[in-house]
Amino acid sequence: MKINCIGTGTMGSITRGNQSILIEDTLIDIGSGIVKKLESLQIYSKNVKRILITHVHADHLVDLPNFLIGRNIRNENKECLKIICGKGVRETIINLFELCFGDGQKNKYKDFEKKFNVEFIELKNNQVYKDEDLEITAYELEHGGCKPILGFTIEKNKKIIGYATDTTLCTNVKTICQKSDIAFLDATNTVPTKSHMGLNELLELKAEFRNCRICAIHRSDYVHNHIEGIEFPEDGEIIEI
Numbered sequence: 001m002k003i004n005c006i007g008t009g010t011m012g013s014i015t016r017g018n019q020s021i022l023i024e025d026t027l028i029d030i031g032s033g034i035v036k037k038l039e040s041l042q043i044y045s046k047n048v049k050r051i052l053i054t055h056v057h058a059d060h061l062v063d064l065p066n067f068l069i070g071r072n073i074r075n076e077n078k079e080c081l082k083i084i085c086g087k088g089v090r091e092t093i094i095n096l097f098e099l100c101f102g103d104g105q106k107n108k109y110k111d112f113e114k115k116f117n118v119e120f121i122e123l124k125n126n127q128v129y130k131d132e133d134l135e136i137t138a139y140e141l142e143h144g145g146c147k148p149i150l151g152f153t154i155e156k157n158k159k160i161i162g163y164a165t166d167t168t169l170c171t172n173v174k175t176i177c178q179k180s181d182i183a184f185l186d187a188t189n190t191v192p193t194k195s196h197m198g199l200n201e202l203l204e205l206k207a208e209f210r211n212c213r214i215c216a217i218h219r220s221d222y223v224h225n226h227i228e229g230i231e232f233p234e235d236g237e238i239i240e241i
């Protein structure tokens with residue numbers, strides 16, 4: 001199975017784009033700049049069946065209008081797209097569309113699902129979404145005052161991929177590492193802050209969960225990228241598991 005590291009940076013990074021990974025036809029996070037990154041890799045909306053959104057911060061969400069409107073313009077919307085996110089995120093997304101493209105019309109997006117052929121699946125802690133291809137479990141994380149903030153495990157072909165940005169080192173990050181064959185984790189800084197993990201915590205996790213490959217993403221440019229035991233993918237890198 002191929003995991004495409006679309007973006008590995010964080011806000012403020014000059015050398016890398018906002019964090020996002022694509023697991024075959026499942027995209028996780030769609031922050032600013034991600035649509036053009038995908039297109040530069042010849043990945044288009046027709047290649048994406050599901051989008052997982054961890055939280056509504058701009059570096060994780062705001063390219064969704066670009067993605068969905070482009071999808072409609074190019075008639076790539078024949079198949080229903082699943083948007084998997086936390087409780088209440090649907091409403092925030094509709095507000096975002098009204099802010100950007102409402103043009104003063106009230107309720108322009110009231111039939112959002114029909115207009116874009118999407119279905120929202122809002123998950124709480126430990127809730128599972130399952131279809132014919134894969135199983136996704138949501139985990140509530142801790143990211144300062146931002147709520148909801150979700151991490152995920154994605155189980156496909158008997159492999160489990162974990163994803164936890166942005167978060168402090170809470171119990172559910174350990175749960176994700178314990179279950180996963182490979183985990184993509186928040187390494188915004190070298191040391192932790194009140195809303196992000198630090199690279200030194202990824203080393204602690206690697207020591208505790210030896211069977212889990214740990215990839216540092218959501219990295220600031222100043223974070224080191226050569227530490228034994230941790231992987232530091234670059235934008236566009238493909239990881240095989």
Ligand SMILES: [Zn+2]
Binds near residue numbers: 055057143146166
């Ligand atoms: Zn955030």
Ligand SMILES: [Zn+2]
Binds near residue numbers: 057059060166218
């Ligand atoms: Zn972020």
